[in-house]
Amino acid sequence: MIKQLFDVYCREFKLVLHDPGIILFFIFLPLVYPIIYSLIYNPEQVRDVKMVVVDNDRSSISRELVRNLDATQEARVIGYAADLNEARHAMADKKCFSILEIPDGFGRKIGRGEQANAALYCEASLLLRYRGFLMAATNVSQAMGAEILTEKIDRILPLAETITDGDLMPIEYRPMGNIQSGFDSFIMPGVLILILQQCIILAAGMAGGAKRENPRLTGYQGVNEMPSVAMTMLGQMLCYGTILILPVIYLVHYVPLMFSFPMEGNLWEILIFLLPMCIASCGIGFMFQGIVWERESVFVLWVVTSITFLFLSGLTWPRYAMSAGWKFISDCVPATWGLEGFIKMNTNGATLSQVRSCYIPLWILSAIYMVGAYCVQRWIVRPTLFHQDPALPTVK
């Protein structure tokens, strides 16, 4: 049995080395893809989004409001428009993404002690831009409001000042985990784990396609089977595991290091945590082999699932808000748990025991997928391989 296992293990190495497609999935995909992806979002924050002002008041306080908005990190005032029509023209031309309209009498109302309203019209195509404008508007109106309020209280009720004396009850906000609230640090740790799952499944799928190809076409005999189905699968998995050790360490340690993502976790604990996810992904890959009849069809059949898995994982749309059906499907994806646990460990600094709610499902999934994989390999993949011509060239 051990001999069989060892033979499969060694032969699988040769097969992988002979197939540039599999090499691409095992090496190029985990090495290059995270870099490109991280670079896209690396500026982390949306700063200085353009804004046009329609100031119908032209008072000192309205100018102060505009100056303060311009001074925020989120917004940048690119100019004044004569009226709303001109501003709308600029917005339609994508010269600006929001319009601040200050009505006539704005300054007078503040002087009278009434509430003064201004309107900020935001272009709603991107949520991040709107969020930035909202933050800027809220912060500026509150800061200016507090100033005016203090002035007013001082003037009307000199006694109140002795009680309040500035800020009555300071409010503090502390973002946790991703403390800069950066977009890259939010999305990338999850994507890294998804990349890992997808590269295992794609590589295993392509290896399955190679088994059924005409060896004359590919230049090598892609079948690597021993009488024992279980030992064959185990040998192949061990081979993939050996190849993946370095890419995995690179993904979970060096990529976050390069792009300064939060790194609160313990590398060893993270690796132990990811082990069942890799096993489960191998299981899916072996099952996937049941429908892959050609090496290249993995692209057509599997690449698009990445998007579905990303959303199922709850990274953007949280899992508590999913309907029961989608939640069940997301429970079945190893990356859902892998990603959730990895984020908790890496970004929030959880320990392995704190992520047991993700770790246990991963082991259950890997057991289920391995049984499924055994069945697919035993009764679907194997019987189709007997048509191979033994006289054809084997791998050198």
Add this chain to the structure above:
Amino acid sequence: MKTTGFRAIFVRSVLQMVRRPIYWAAFFILPLFTFLFLANLMENGLPDKVPAAMVDRDGSSLSRSVTQNLGGMQMVDLVAECNSFTEARHKMQEGEIFGYFLIPENYQSDLLAGRKPVITFYTNMTYFVPASLLFKTFKTTALYTKAGLAMSVVESVGGNAVEAAPMLLPINIDSRAIHNPGLNYAVYLGNSFIPCTLQLMILLITCFSLGQEIKYGTSVHLLGMARGSIVRALAAKLLPQTIIWIVIALFMESWLFKINGYPMHGSWLWITLSEIMFVLACQGMAVFLFGVLPNLRLSLSICALTGILSFSIAAFSFPVESMYPSIGIFSWILPIRYNFLIYIDQALDGVHIYYSRIWFVAYIVFMLLPLTMLWNIKRNMARPVYAP
């Protein structure tokens, strides 16, 4: 039946697609599932009732009323009451809650004595959307609490609370998200991710079907049927796919704007034209990529890379102007970017077609791209070599 010419190739192409289940999966099952999935997942628009915790270290009547106010907010679900900061942090690390609101010890007495107790709230920014919603709710609650206190201070020194009310918020800026006032998340993601999925599938299937010819050496026969004309060969081979994709794109259009009712403030004519041209532009881009790398696996790899990176680089969530310019520039070489811009102009904002003219021209450029690579495709089709 004739064995050469446009019609013969067309029929051959249709038969090839009908016979292989992979085409059925790629044309219908995968895209339609993704359409359904993305729209249905975010049906509620916003993930309200974010699980959160209250850490009430004071336990006074005042702090309990803050808890009650917070618990009554729509966006938050107070699932836990923690006794300490550490306990709440552990709950957050375990993923039970997305944030917590901390009221310090002696809050009420400090407040009454004017010792300015600090209220602090924490959100787990690892999860952007729920944490942002939580931030908004926490901040509102804290501000209301503060406003209430200010009112009682004013009253306590003999002021009139009704007169003082406008003073609490002297300047109010109303932020309005035009045409998506509820900030429906599905509108953001559906209108960008669903067409982008379509682009991915068009790129993959176009290269897959062309690469198959070279892999199995049938391209020689194909060229023969086209009587040596590469234009005729490609046009007749891809026309059945074009028809299917256009049908799917039009279905997508009605799925988004009619069935799901996403904002549609412009003219149906331009959106329909955009979807049809989008299909052709994607096919044009795919043929171009295939011409650059006329190998089944390599062209599929590059299409998969482009197709998946499009979801990020076409700036559906992170704006192009915030990216590094050297990265952001790549968003302009993707058909989906123009589809997205036309959607913003013509469906979401409903501006005059004048503003979108350039985006339509870009589609035409993509359609013409393959002409530059026809020579290479013809060369490889005439002498097909399969490199695995």
